[in-house]
Amino acid sequence: MIRLLQEIIHMKVLIVLAHPELKSFHGAMFQTAIDTLKNFGHDVQYSDLYAIGFDPVSDRRNFTSVKDSDYFKQQFEGMYATDVSGFIPEIETEIQKLEWCDLSQIFSCPAKNQ
Numbered sequence: 001m002i003r004l005l006q007e008i009i010h011m012k013v014l015i016v017l018a019h020p021e022l023k024s025f026h027g028a029m030f031q032t033a034i035d036t037l038k039n040f041g042h043d044v045q046y047s048d049l050y051a052i053g054f055d056p057v058s059d060r061r062n063f064t065s066v067k068d069s070d071y072f073k074q075q076f077e078g079m080y081a082t083d084v085s086g087f088i089p090e091i092e093t094e095i096q097k098l099e100w101c102d103l104s105q106i107f108s109c110p111a112k113n114q
Contacts (some may be wrong), residue, residue, distance in 0.1 A: 013037050014101035015046040018108035019036050022048070026107040033105060045097050054090070 015033050017045065019026040030046070033041060037044045047054075055061075060072055065086025067077050081087045 010042060011037075011102045012043045012100055014097050014104040015044060016049065016104065016106040016108075017047070018048045018049045018054075018106060020109070022051075023111070026109060031106045033107075045100065046060060047094060052090070054094075055104075062088055064088055 015037075017030040019030075020029075021027060030048075034044055034046055036042065051058075058068075058074060060077070063077055063086050065077075065081050065083050065084050069081035085092070096105060
């Protein structure tokens with residue numbers, strides 16, 4: 001039965017880790033998910049946001065295009081960037097992964113206290 005389901009259900013999965021320590025419990029779940037899904041024959045892509053230095057703060061730096069140079073409104077700039085391929089390469093790469101996948105899973109640690 002499991003083999004039959006494996007043959008019927010083939011997924012493209014994106015696994016995202018947002019934790020500073022790869023040896024943590026989150027890191028172990030991240031690696032286990034990647035290995036397990038690959039062993040079951042699924043296509044897997046992954047992102048380790050700390051390893052790639054991903055900045056979660058969104059501002060004008062995320063765009064190579066500008067809709068309104070006088071007033072920054074995140075939603076409008078994002079919609080415009082989508083229309084004109086105006087995201088910086090680091091953001092565009094992650095967007096392409098999200099568009100590619102059928103399923104995504106994020107392993108993250110709690111937000112830092114400021």
